[in-house]
Amino acid sequence: MTTAHPLPEPALATGEDPREFAQVLHAMHDAAMAGQRLPARPRSVIGQSWARVADAGVDPDIGGPIDPIAAADLTERRAASGLGFLLDDLTRGLDAVLRDSPNILVVADAKGHVLWRAGTTAVRRRADGLGFVEGASWAENAVGTNAIGTALTAGQAVQVFSAEHYVRSHHAWTCTGAPIRDPRSGGMLGVVDVSGPASSIHPATIALVDSVARLAEARLQNVHRDQLDMLRSVAAPILARAGRPALAVDEFGWVAAVDRVEPRRRIVLPSDLAPSRVLVSGLGLCDVEPLPGGWLVRPADAAEREGTTVTIGDVVTVTSGDRVWTHNPSPRHRDLLTLLARNRGGLSAAELAGELFGDPARTVTVRAEMSRLRKTFGGLLATAPYRFAKEVTVSL
Structure with a gap:
Protein backbone atom coordinates (compact mmCIF):
# COMPACT_ATOMS: atom_id res chain seq x y z
CA MET A 1 0.00 0.00 0.00
CA ALA A 216 0.24 11.89 7.39
CA GLU A 217 0.01 9.10 4.82
CA ALA A 218 1.28 6.62 7.43
CA ARG A 219 -1.46 7.82 9.80
CA LEU A 220 -4.04 7.24 7.06
CA GLN A 221 -2.60 3.78 6.44
CA ASN A 222 -2.94 2.87 10.10
CA VAL A 223 -6.55 4.05 10.08
CA HIS A 224 -7.13 1.90 7.00
CA ARG A 225 -5.69 -1.17 8.75
CA ASP A 226 -8.05 -0.58 11.66
CA GLN A 227 -10.97 -0.34 9.24
CA LEU A 228 -9.95 -3.64 7.59
CA ASP A 229 -9.69 -5.29 11.02
CA MET A 230 -13.20 -4.11 11.84
CA LEU A 231 -14.52 -5.38 8.50
CA ARG A 232 -12.77 -8.71 9.11
CA SER A 233 -14.51 -9.15 12.45
CA VAL A 234 -17.90 -8.37 10.88
CA ALA A 235 -17.30 -10.67 7.90
CA ALA A 236 -15.87 -13.71 9.72
CA PRO A 237 -19.19 -15.24 10.84
CA ILE A 238 -20.80 -14.40 7.49
CA LEU A 239 -18.03 -16.19 5.58
CA ALA A 240 -18.30 -19.16 7.92
CA ARG A 241 -22.02 -19.53 7.12
CA ALA A 242 -21.72 -18.79 3.38
CA GLY A 243 -20.99 -22.40 2.48
CA ARG A 244 -19.13 -21.34 -0.69
CA PRO A 245 -15.97 -19.44 -1.69
CA ALA A 246 -16.19 -15.77 -0.72
CA LEU A 247 -14.18 -12.66 0.09
CA ALA A 248 -14.85 -9.61 2.22
CA VAL A 249 -13.38 -6.44 0.73
CA ASP A 250 -13.59 -2.75 1.55
CA GLU A 251 -14.93 -0.13 -0.87
CA PHE A 252 -11.50 0.16 -2.50
CA GLY A 253 -11.17 -3.60 -3.07
CA TRP A 254 -8.67 -4.31 -0.26
CA VAL A 255 -9.27 -7.82 1.05
CA ALA A 256 -10.14 -8.15 4.73
CA ALA A 257 -10.98 -11.89 4.80
CA VAL A 258 -11.21 -14.86 2.44
CA ASP A 259 -12.72 -18.31 2.61
CA ARG A 260 -11.85 -20.98 0.03
CA VAL A 261 -10.52 -18.36 -2.38
CA GLU A 262 -6.86 -17.98 -3.31
CA PRO A 263 -5.45 -15.30 -0.96
CA ARG A 264 -4.85 -11.89 -2.51
CA ARG A 265 -4.33 -8.38 -1.16
CA ARG A 266 -6.72 -6.51 -3.41
CA ILE A 267 -9.23 -6.94 -6.21
CA VAL A 268 -10.36 -4.37 -8.76
CA LEU A 269 -14.01 -3.51 -8.25
CA PRO A 270 -16.21 -1.93 -10.93
CA SER A 271 -16.59 1.82 -10.43
CA ASP A 272 -20.40 1.58 -10.48
CA LEU A 273 -20.59 -1.29 -7.99
CA ALA A 274 -24.04 -2.13 -6.64
CA PRO A 275 -25.57 -5.31 -5.20
CA SER A 276 -25.73 -7.52 -8.29
CA ARG A 277 -23.71 -9.91 -10.42
CA VAL A 278 -20.52 -8.33 -11.75
CA LEU A 279 -17.42 -9.34 -13.67
CA VAL A 280 -14.41 -9.04 -11.35
CA SER A 281 -10.90 -9.27 -12.77
CA GLY A 282 -9.22 -12.45 -11.52
CA LEU A 283 -12.45 -13.95 -10.19
CA GLY A 284 -14.81 -13.84 -13.15
CA LEU A 285 -18.54 -13.56 -12.51
CA CYS A 286 -19.27 -12.74 -8.88
CA ASP A 287 -22.27 -11.91 -6.75
CA VAL A 288 -21.70 -8.90 -4.51
CA GLU A 289 -23.65 -7.88 -1.41
CA PRO A 290 -23.05 -4.91 0.89
CA LEU A 291 -21.39 -5.33 4.27
CA PRO A 292 -20.84 -2.64 6.91
CA GLY A 293 -17.71 -0.96 5.56
CA GLY A 294 -17.39 -3.02 2.40
CA TRP A 295 -18.68 -5.84 0.21
CA LEU A 296 -19.17 -9.59 0.32
CA VAL A 297 -17.89 -10.99 -2.99
CA ARG A 298 -18.84 -14.55 -3.96
CA PRO A 299 -17.49 -16.05 -7.20
CA ALA A 300 -20.25 -17.67 -9.23
CA ASP A 301 -20.10 -21.46 -9.35
CA ALA A 302 -20.61 -23.58 -12.45
CA ALA A 303 -24.40 -23.70 -12.09
CA GLU A 304 -24.57 -19.92 -11.73
CA ARG A 305 -22.48 -19.47 -14.87
CA GLU A 306 -25.15 -21.26 -16.89
CA GLY A 307 -26.61 -18.89 -19.44
CA THR A 308 -23.44 -16.77 -19.62
CA THR A 309 -22.46 -15.85 -23.17
CA VAL A 310 -19.05 -14.65 -24.35
CA THR A 311 -19.06 -12.91 -27.74
CA ILE A 312 -15.63 -12.41 -29.33
CA GLY A 313 -15.12 -9.61 -31.82
CA ASP A 314 -13.07 -6.43 -31.83
CA VAL A 315 -14.45 -6.11 -28.29
CA VAL A 316 -15.22 -9.12 -26.08
CA THR A 317 -18.71 -8.97 -24.56
CA VAL A 318 -19.79 -11.05 -21.56
CA THR A 319 -23.53 -11.34 -20.97
CA SER A 320 -25.13 -12.90 -17.90
CA GLY A 321 -28.83 -12.34 -17.41
CA ASP A 322 -29.48 -8.64 -17.87
CA ARG A 323 -25.87 -7.68 -17.12
CA VAL A 324 -23.38 -6.94 -19.90
CA TRP A 325 -19.64 -6.29 -19.61
CA THR A 326 -17.14 -5.41 -22.32
CA HIS A 327 -13.40 -5.96 -22.52
CA ASN A 328 -11.01 -4.58 -25.13
CA PRO A 329 -8.37 -7.32 -25.57
CA SER A 330 -4.97 -7.02 -27.17
CA PRO A 331 -4.66 -8.65 -30.65
CA ARG A 332 -2.81 -11.60 -29.12
CA HIS A 333 -5.45 -12.12 -26.43
CA ARG A 334 -8.19 -11.92 -29.06
CA ASP A 335 -6.37 -14.61 -31.08
CA LEU A 336 -6.09 -16.85 -28.01
CA LEU A 337 -9.78 -16.46 -27.15
CA THR A 338 -10.70 -17.17 -30.77
CA LEU A 339 -8.64 -20.38 -30.76
CA LEU A 340 -10.31 -21.53 -27.54
CA ALA A 341 -13.74 -20.68 -28.94
CA ARG A 342 -13.06 -22.87 -31.98
CA ASN A 343 -11.67 -25.72 -29.87
CA ARG A 344 -14.14 -26.12 -27.00
CA GLY A 345 -12.47 -29.35 -25.93
CA GLY A 346 -9.42 -27.30 -25.00
CA LEU A 347 -5.83 -26.87 -26.14
CA SER A 348 -2.53 -27.41 -24.34
CA ALA A 349 0.07 -24.68 -24.07
CA ALA A 350 2.11 -26.39 -26.79
CA GLU A 351 -0.92 -26.62 -29.08
CA LEU A 352 -1.76 -22.95 -28.56
CA ALA A 353 1.89 -22.02 -29.21
CA GLY A 354 1.87 -24.02 -32.42
CA GLU A 355 -1.34 -22.36 -33.61
CA LEU A 356 -0.34 -18.86 -32.51
CA PHE A 357 3.38 -18.77 -33.35
CA GLY A 358 3.97 -21.83 -35.49
CA ASP A 359 6.33 -23.01 -32.75
CA PRO A 360 5.05 -25.49 -30.10
CA ALA A 361 8.12 -24.74 -27.95
CA ARG A 362 6.92 -21.22 -27.04
CA THR A 363 4.86 -22.48 -24.12
CA VAL A 364 6.28 -19.99 -21.61
CA THR A 365 4.83 -17.07 -23.58
CA VAL A 366 1.47 -18.80 -23.95
CA ARG A 367 1.22 -19.61 -20.24
CA ALA A 368 2.04 -16.00 -19.34
CA GLU A 369 -0.61 -14.66 -21.72
CA MET A 370 -3.22 -17.15 -20.52
CA SER A 371 -2.47 -16.19 -16.92
CA ARG A 372 -3.24 -12.57 -17.82
CA LEU A 373 -6.44 -13.60 -19.58
CA ARG A 374 -7.61 -15.63 -16.59
CA LYS A 375 -7.03 -12.59 -14.34
CA THR A 376 -9.70 -10.89 -16.41
CA PHE A 377 -12.15 -13.71 -17.05
CA GLY A 378 -11.63 -15.84 -13.93
CA GLY A 379 -13.77 -18.97 -13.83
CA LEU A 380 -14.99 -18.47 -17.41
CA LEU A 381 -11.63 -19.93 -18.51
CA ALA A 382 -10.40 -23.31 -17.28
CA THR A 383 -6.97 -24.97 -17.39
CA ALA A 384 -5.43 -28.38 -18.11
CA PRO A 385 -6.14 -28.02 -20.97
CA TYR A 386 -6.90 -24.34 -21.55
CA ARG A 387 -10.56 -23.98 -22.50
CA PHE A 388 -13.77 -22.08 -21.94
CA ALA A 389 -15.82 -23.50 -19.07
CA LYS A 390 -18.35 -25.96 -20.49
CA GLU A 391 -21.37 -24.07 -19.13
CA VAL A 392 -20.39 -20.89 -21.01
CA THR A 393 -21.79 -20.20 -24.48
CA VAL A 394 -19.20 -18.73 -26.84
CA SER A 395 -19.85 -17.04 -30.17
CA LEU A 396 -17.58 -15.45 -32.78
Whole structure:
Protein backbone atom coordinates (compact mmCIF):
# COMPACT_ATOMS: atom_id res chain seq x y z
CA MET A 1 0.00 0.00 0.00
CA THR A 2 3.07 2.22 -0.06
CA THR A 3 4.71 3.71 -3.12
CA ALA A 4 8.19 5.06 -3.64
CA HIS A 5 8.53 8.75 -4.35
CA PRO A 6 11.40 10.95 -5.57
CA LEU A 7 13.74 12.58 -3.08
CA PRO A 8 12.69 16.20 -2.66
CA GLU A 9 14.87 18.77 -4.43
CA PRO A 10 15.39 22.13 -2.70
CA ALA A 11 15.20 25.26 -4.83
CA LEU A 12 18.35 26.62 -3.23
CA ALA A 13 21.52 24.65 -2.62
CA THR A 14 23.05 24.75 0.84
CA GLY A 15 25.38 27.75 1.11
CA GLU A 16 24.00 29.48 -1.98
CA ASP A 17 23.21 33.19 -1.64
CA PRO A 18 19.41 33.65 -1.96
CA ARG A 19 19.73 37.22 -3.22
CA GLU A 20 22.18 36.33 -6.00
CA PHE A 21 20.09 33.33 -7.00
CA ALA A 22 16.94 35.45 -7.05
CA GLN A 23 18.64 37.89 -9.46
CA VAL A 24 19.48 34.99 -11.80
CA LEU A 25 15.89 33.75 -11.60
CA HIS A 26 14.47 37.20 -12.38
CA ALA A 27 16.67 37.46 -15.47
CA MET A 28 15.69 33.95 -16.50
CA HIS A 29 11.97 34.64 -15.99
CA ASP A 30 12.08 37.94 -17.92
CA ALA A 31 13.83 36.26 -20.85
CA ALA A 32 11.41 33.32 -20.85
CA MET A 33 8.35 35.56 -20.81
CA ALA A 34 9.80 37.68 -23.65
CA GLY A 35 10.65 34.61 -25.72
CA GLN A 36 14.37 35.43 -25.57
CA ARG A 37 17.43 33.27 -24.97
CA LEU A 38 17.59 32.29 -21.30
CA PRO A 39 20.78 33.18 -19.35
CA ALA A 40 20.39 29.88 -17.47
CA ARG A 41 18.10 26.87 -17.49
CA PRO A 42 15.34 26.55 -14.89
CA ARG A 43 15.20 23.40 -12.83
CA SER A 44 13.42 20.57 -14.64
CA VAL A 45 10.31 20.67 -12.44
CA ILE A 46 10.06 24.45 -12.95
CA GLY A 47 10.70 24.39 -16.71
CA GLN A 48 8.07 21.73 -17.22
CA SER A 49 5.60 23.72 -15.12
CA TRP A 50 6.26 26.95 -17.04
CA ALA A 51 5.52 25.09 -20.28
CA ARG A 52 2.24 23.72 -18.93
CA VAL A 53 1.20 27.08 -17.56
CA ALA A 54 2.01 28.88 -20.82
CA ASP A 55 -0.09 26.30 -22.71
CA ALA A 56 -2.93 26.97 -20.25
CA GLY A 57 -2.81 30.65 -21.16
CA VAL A 58 -1.98 32.02 -17.71
CA ASP A 59 -0.89 35.67 -17.91
CA PRO A 60 2.43 36.20 -16.02
CA ASP A 61 1.41 39.78 -15.19
CA ILE A 62 -2.15 39.08 -14.08
CA GLY A 63 -2.45 35.40 -13.22
CA GLY A 64 -5.77 33.65 -13.45
CA PRO A 65 -9.12 33.63 -11.67
CA ILE A 66 -8.72 33.01 -7.93
CA ASP A 67 -12.22 33.96 -6.77
CA PRO A 68 -12.79 31.85 -3.66
CA ILE A 69 -15.58 29.31 -3.63
CA ALA A 70 -18.63 30.05 -1.50
CA ALA A 71 -18.43 29.47 2.25
CA ALA A 72 -21.03 26.68 2.11
CA ASP A 73 -19.06 24.93 -0.65
CA LEU A 74 -15.85 25.35 1.35
CA THR A 75 -17.41 23.58 4.32
CA GLU A 76 -18.54 20.75 2.06
CA ARG A 77 -15.11 20.46 0.42
CA ARG A 78 -13.41 20.30 3.80
CA ALA A 79 -15.69 17.47 4.90
CA ALA A 80 -15.18 15.56 1.65
CA SER A 81 -11.40 16.03 1.50
CA GLY A 82 -10.46 13.35 4.04
CA LEU A 83 -7.81 15.73 5.40
CA GLY A 84 -9.59 17.32 8.35
CA PHE A 85 -8.47 14.89 11.03
CA LEU A 86 -4.84 15.32 9.91
CA LEU A 87 -4.70 19.06 10.64
CA ASP A 88 -3.31 18.71 14.17
CA ASP A 89 -0.60 16.30 12.96
CA LEU A 90 0.39 18.62 10.12
CA THR A 91 0.50 21.68 12.37
CA ARG A 92 2.56 19.91 15.04
CA GLY A 93 4.96 18.51 12.47
CA LEU A 94 5.61 21.91 10.94
CA ASP A 95 5.59 23.95 14.14
CA ALA A 96 9.34 24.56 13.85
CA VAL A 97 8.94 26.55 10.62
CA LEU A 98 5.73 28.29 11.69
CA ARG A 99 6.41 29.39 15.26
CA ASP A 100 7.39 33.07 15.48
CA SER A 101 7.99 33.19 11.73
CA PRO A 102 6.52 34.97 8.69
CA ASN A 103 5.43 31.63 7.22
CA ILE A 104 1.87 30.44 6.65
CA LEU A 105 0.69 26.82 6.66
CA VAL A 106 -1.81 25.92 3.96
CA VAL A 107 -3.68 22.68 3.32
CA ALA A 108 -5.30 22.36 -0.11
CA ASP A 109 -7.48 19.66 -1.64
CA ALA A 110 -6.71 17.48 -4.65
CA LYS A 111 -7.86 20.18 -7.07
CA GLY A 112 -5.70 22.87 -5.46
CA HIS A 113 -8.39 24.72 -3.50
CA VAL A 114 -7.12 26.18 -0.23
CA LEU A 115 -9.10 24.55 2.58
CA TRP A 116 -7.28 25.72 5.73
CA ARG A 117 -4.63 28.31 6.65
CA ALA A 118 -2.63 28.85 9.83
CA GLY A 119 -0.19 31.62 10.67
CA THR A 120 0.18 34.98 12.30
CA THR A 121 -2.27 37.76 11.54
CA ALA A 122 0.45 39.67 9.69
CA VAL A 123 1.37 36.83 7.33
CA ARG A 124 -2.28 35.96 6.69
CA ARG A 125 -2.98 39.58 5.82
CA ARG A 126 -0.06 39.54 3.41
CA ALA A 127 -1.36 36.32 1.85
CA ASP A 128 -4.78 37.96 1.47
CA GLY A 129 -3.17 40.51 -0.82
CA LEU A 130 -2.22 37.72 -3.24
CA GLY A 131 -5.64 36.09 -3.06
CA PHE A 132 -4.02 33.28 -1.08
CA VAL A 133 -7.24 32.83 0.86
CA GLU A 134 -9.41 29.93 1.96
CA GLY A 135 -11.44 28.65 -0.97
CA ALA A 136 -9.16 30.08 -3.68
CA SER A 137 -7.79 27.79 -6.39
CA TRP A 138 -4.00 27.50 -6.54
CA ALA A 139 -3.96 24.97 -9.33
CA GLU A 140 -1.35 25.66 -12.02
CA ASN A 141 -3.94 26.65 -14.61
CA ALA A 142 -5.32 29.25 -12.18
CA VAL A 143 -2.26 30.99 -10.75
CA GLY A 144 0.71 29.50 -12.60
CA THR A 145 3.72 27.72 -11.16
CA ASN A 146 3.46 27.41 -7.37
CA ALA A 147 4.15 24.75 -4.79
CA ILE A 148 0.52 23.67 -4.40
CA GLY A 149 -0.51 23.33 -8.04
CA THR A 150 2.89 22.12 -9.21
CA ALA A 151 3.18 19.51 -6.45
CA LEU A 152 -0.24 18.18 -7.44
CA THR A 153 0.68 18.01 -11.13
CA ALA A 154 4.21 16.66 -10.64
CA GLY A 155 3.10 14.24 -7.92
CA GLN A 156 6.08 15.11 -5.72
CA ALA A 157 7.28 17.64 -3.16
CA VAL A 158 8.19 20.95 -4.79
CA GLN A 159 9.89 24.11 -3.54
CA VAL A 160 9.32 27.25 -5.61
CA PHE A 161 11.51 30.27 -4.92
CA SER A 162 11.10 33.87 -6.03
CA ALA A 163 10.94 34.23 -9.84
CA GLU A 164 10.46 30.49 -10.28
CA HIS A 165 6.81 31.45 -9.74
CA TYR A 166 5.26 32.08 -13.13
CA VAL A 167 3.18 35.09 -12.06
CA ARG A 168 5.28 38.15 -11.20
CA SER A 169 3.24 39.18 -8.17
CA HIS A 170 4.36 35.94 -6.48
CA HIS A 171 8.09 36.61 -6.90
CA ALA A 172 8.43 38.00 -3.39
CA TRP A 173 7.40 34.61 -1.99
CA THR A 174 8.87 31.18 -1.49
CA CYS A 175 6.61 28.17 -1.07
CA THR A 176 7.13 24.49 -0.36
CA GLY A 177 4.43 21.90 -0.93
CA ALA A 178 4.17 18.11 -0.70
CA PRO A 179 1.29 15.95 -1.93
CA ILE A 180 -0.66 13.67 0.39
CA ARG A 181 -2.00 10.49 -1.20
CA ASP A 182 -4.78 8.20 -0.06
CA PRO A 183 -3.11 4.83 0.70
CA ARG A 184 -6.41 3.06 0.00
CA SER A 185 -6.83 4.26 -3.58
CA GLY A 186 -3.42 5.68 -4.44
CA GLY A 187 -5.21 8.86 -5.51
CA MET A 188 -4.30 12.37 -4.46
CA LEU A 189 -5.97 13.81 -1.35
CA GLY A 190 -4.29 17.20 -1.38
CA VAL A 191 -1.19 19.18 -0.51
CA VAL A 192 0.41 20.57 2.64
CA ASP A 193 2.27 23.81 1.94
CA VAL A 194 4.47 26.27 3.84
CA SER A 195 4.77 29.71 2.25
CA GLY A 196 6.40 32.97 3.25
CA PRO A 197 8.67 35.79 2.11
CA ALA A 198 11.37 34.78 -0.38
CA SER A 199 13.99 35.73 2.22
CA SER A 200 12.71 32.95 4.50
CA ILE A 201 13.78 30.16 2.14
CA HIS A 202 15.78 27.29 3.63
CA PRO A 203 16.99 24.16 1.78
CA ALA A 204 15.85 21.90 4.64
CA THR A 205 12.23 23.06 4.51
CA ILE A 206 11.29 20.80 1.61
CA ALA A 207 12.61 17.69 3.38
CA LEU A 208 10.62 18.61 6.49
CA VAL A 209 7.37 19.30 4.60
CA ASP A 210 7.78 16.09 2.61
CA SER A 211 8.41 14.08 5.79
CA VAL A 212 5.30 15.52 7.44
CA ALA A 213 3.24 14.57 4.36
CA ARG A 214 4.62 11.03 4.49
CA LEU A 215 3.78 10.77 8.20
CA ALA A 216 0.24 11.89 7.39
CA GLU A 217 0.01 9.10 4.82
CA ALA A 218 1.28 6.62 7.43
CA ARG A 219 -1.46 7.82 9.80
CA LEU A 220 -4.04 7.24 7.06
CA GLN A 221 -2.60 3.78 6.44
CA ASN A 222 -2.94 2.87 10.10
CA VAL A 223 -6.55 4.05 10.08
CA HIS A 224 -7.13 1.90 7.00
CA ARG A 225 -5.69 -1.17 8.75
CA ASP A 226 -8.05 -0.58 11.66
CA GLN A 227 -10.97 -0.34 9.24
CA LEU A 228 -9.95 -3.64 7.59
CA ASP A 229 -9.69 -5.29 11.02
CA MET A 230 -13.20 -4.11 11.84
CA LEU A 231 -14.52 -5.38 8.50
CA ARG A 232 -12.77 -8.71 9.11
CA SER A 233 -14.51 -9.15 12.45
CA VAL A 234 -17.90 -8.37 10.88
CA ALA A 235 -17.30 -10.67 7.90
CA ALA A 236 -15.87 -13.71 9.72
CA PRO A 237 -19.19 -15.24 10.84
CA ILE A 238 -20.80 -14.40 7.49
CA LEU A 239 -18.03 -16.19 5.58
CA ALA A 240 -18.30 -19.16 7.92
CA ARG A 241 -22.02 -19.53 7.12
CA ALA A 242 -21.72 -18.79 3.38
CA GLY A 243 -20.99 -22.40 2.48
CA ARG A 244 -19.13 -21.34 -0.69
CA PRO A 245 -15.97 -19.44 -1.69
CA ALA A 246 -16.19 -15.77 -0.72
CA LEU A 247 -14.18 -12.66 0.09
CA ALA A 248 -14.85 -9.61 2.22
CA VAL A 249 -13.38 -6.44 0.73
CA ASP A 250 -13.59 -2.75 1.55
CA GLU A 251 -14.93 -0.13 -0.87
CA PHE A 252 -11.50 0.16 -2.50
CA GLY A 253 -11.17 -3.60 -3.07
CA TRP A 254 -8.67 -4.31 -0.26
CA VAL A 255 -9.27 -7.82 1.05
CA ALA A 256 -10.14 -8.15 4.73
CA ALA A 257 -10.98 -11.89 4.80
CA VAL A 258 -11.21 -14.86 2.44
CA ASP A 259 -12.72 -18.31 2.61
CA ARG A 260 -11.85 -20.98 0.03
CA VAL A 261 -10.52 -18.36 -2.38
CA GLU A 262 -6.86 -17.98 -3.31
CA PRO A 263 -5.45 -15.30 -0.96
CA ARG A 264 -4.85 -11.89 -2.51
CA ARG A 265 -4.33 -8.38 -1.16
CA ARG A 266 -6.72 -6.51 -3.41
CA ILE A 267 -9.23 -6.94 -6.21
CA VAL A 268 -10.36 -4.37 -8.76
CA LEU A 269 -14.01 -3.51 -8.25
CA PRO A 270 -16.21 -1.93 -10.93
CA SER A 271 -16.59 1.82 -10.43
CA ASP A 272 -20.40 1.58 -10.48
CA LEU A 273 -20.59 -1.29 -7.99
CA ALA A 274 -24.04 -2.13 -6.64
CA PRO A 275 -25.57 -5.31 -5.20
CA SER A 276 -25.73 -7.52 -8.29
CA ARG A 277 -23.71 -9.91 -10.42
CA VAL A 278 -20.52 -8.33 -11.75
CA LEU A 279 -17.42 -9.34 -13.67
CA VAL A 280 -14.41 -9.04 -11.35
CA SER A 281 -10.90 -9.27 -12.77
CA GLY A 282 -9.22 -12.45 -11.52
CA LEU A 283 -12.45 -13.95 -10.19
CA GLY A 284 -14.81 -13.84 -13.15
CA LEU A 285 -18.54 -13.56 -12.51
CA CYS A 286 -19.27 -12.74 -8.88
CA ASP A 287 -22.27 -11.91 -6.75
CA VAL A 288 -21.70 -8.90 -4.51
CA GLU A 289 -23.65 -7.88 -1.41
CA PRO A 290 -23.05 -4.91 0.89
CA LEU A 291 -21.39 -5.33 4.27
CA PRO A 292 -20.84 -2.64 6.91
CA GLY A 293 -17.71 -0.96 5.56
CA GLY A 294 -17.39 -3.02 2.40
CA TRP A 295 -18.68 -5.84 0.21
CA LEU A 296 -19.17 -9.59 0.32
CA VAL A 297 -17.89 -10.99 -2.99
CA ARG A 298 -18.84 -14.55 -3.96
CA PRO A 299 -17.49 -16.05 -7.20
CA ALA A 300 -20.25 -17.67 -9.23
CA ASP A 301 -20.10 -21.46 -9.35
CA ALA A 302 -20.61 -23.58 -12.45
CA ALA A 303 -24.40 -23.70 -12.09
CA GLU A 304 -24.57 -19.92 -11.73
CA ARG A 305 -22.48 -19.47 -14.87
CA GLU A 306 -25.15 -21.26 -16.89
CA GLY A 307 -26.61 -18.89 -19.44
CA THR A 308 -23.44 -16.77 -19.62
CA THR A 309 -22.46 -15.85 -23.17
CA VAL A 310 -19.05 -14.65 -24.35
CA THR A 311 -19.06 -12.91 -27.74
CA ILE A 312 -15.63 -12.41 -29.33
CA GLY A 313 -15.12 -9.61 -31.82
CA ASP A 314 -13.07 -6.43 -31.83
CA VAL A 315 -14.45 -6.11 -28.29
CA VAL A 316 -15.22 -9.12 -26.08
CA THR A 317 -18.71 -8.97 -24.56
CA VAL A 318 -19.79 -11.05 -21.56
CA THR A 319 -23.53 -11.34 -20.97
CA SER A 320 -25.13 -12.90 -17.90
CA GLY A 321 -28.83 -12.34 -17.41
CA ASP A 322 -29.48 -8.64 -17.87
CA ARG A 323 -25.87 -7.68 -17.12
CA VAL A 324 -23.38 -6.94 -19.90
CA TRP A 325 -19.64 -6.29 -19.61
CA THR A 326 -17.14 -5.41 -22.32
CA HIS A 327 -13.40 -5.96 -22.52
CA ASN A 328 -11.01 -4.58 -25.13
CA PRO A 329 -8.37 -7.32 -25.57
CA SER A 330 -4.97 -7.02 -27.17
CA PRO A 331 -4.66 -8.65 -30.65
CA ARG A 332 -2.81 -11.60 -29.12
CA HIS A 333 -5.45 -12.12 -26.43
CA ARG A 334 -8.19 -11.92 -29.06
CA ASP A 335 -6.37 -14.61 -31.08
CA LEU A 336 -6.09 -16.85 -28.01
CA LEU A 337 -9.78 -16.46 -27.15
CA THR A 338 -10.70 -17.17 -30.77
CA LEU A 339 -8.64 -20.38 -30.76
CA LEU A 340 -10.31 -21.53 -27.54
CA ALA A 341 -13.74 -20.68 -28.94
CA ARG A 342 -13.06 -22.87 -31.98
CA ASN A 343 -11.67 -25.72 -29.87
CA ARG A 344 -14.14 -26.12 -27.00
CA GLY A 345 -12.47 -29.35 -25.93
CA GLY A 346 -9.42 -27.30 -25.00
CA LEU A 347 -5.83 -26.87 -26.14
CA SER A 348 -2.53 -27.41 -24.34
CA ALA A 349 0.07 -24.68 -24.07
CA ALA A 350 2.11 -26.39 -26.79
CA GLU A 351 -0.92 -26.62 -29.08
CA LEU A 352 -1.76 -22.95 -28.56
CA ALA A 353 1.89 -22.02 -29.21
CA GLY A 354 1.87 -24.02 -32.42
CA GLU A 355 -1.34 -22.36 -33.61
CA LEU A 356 -0.34 -18.86 -32.51
CA PHE A 357 3.38 -18.77 -33.35
CA GLY A 358 3.97 -21.83 -35.49
CA ASP A 359 6.33 -23.01 -32.75
CA PRO A 360 5.05 -25.49 -30.10
CA ALA A 361 8.12 -24.74 -27.95
CA ARG A 362 6.92 -21.22 -27.04
CA THR A 363 4.86 -22.48 -24.12
CA VAL A 364 6.28 -19.99 -21.61
CA THR A 365 4.83 -17.07 -23.58
CA VAL A 366 1.47 -18.80 -23.95
CA ARG A 367 1.22 -19.61 -20.24
CA ALA A 368 2.04 -16.00 -19.34
CA GLU A 369 -0.61 -14.66 -21.72
CA MET A 370 -3.22 -17.15 -20.52
CA SER A 371 -2.47 -16.19 -16.92
CA ARG A 372 -3.24 -12.57 -17.82
CA LEU A 373 -6.44 -13.60 -19.58
CA ARG A 374 -7.61 -15.63 -16.59
CA LYS A 375 -7.03 -12.59 -14.34
CA THR A 376 -9.70 -10.89 -16.41
CA PHE A 377 -12.15 -13.71 -17.05
CA GLY A 378 -11.63 -15.84 -13.93
CA GLY A 379 -13.77 -18.97 -13.83
CA LEU A 380 -14.99 -18.47 -17.41
CA LEU A 381 -11.63 -19.93 -18.51
CA ALA A 382 -10.40 -23.31 -17.28
CA THR A 383 -6.97 -24.97 -17.39
CA ALA A 384 -5.43 -28.38 -18.11
CA PRO A 385 -6.14 -28.02 -20.97
CA TYR A 386 -6.90 -24.34 -21.55
CA ARG A 387 -10.56 -23.98 -22.50
CA PHE A 388 -13.77 -22.08 -21.94
CA ALA A 389 -15.82 -23.50 -19.07
CA LYS A 390 -18.35 -25.96 -20.49
CA GLU A 391 -21.37 -24.07 -19.13
CA VAL A 392 -20.39 -20.89 -21.01
CA THR A 393 -21.79 -20.20 -24.48
CA VAL A 394 -19.20 -18.73 -26.84
CA SER A 395 -19.85 -17.04 -30.17
CA LEU A 396 -17.58 -15.45 -32.78
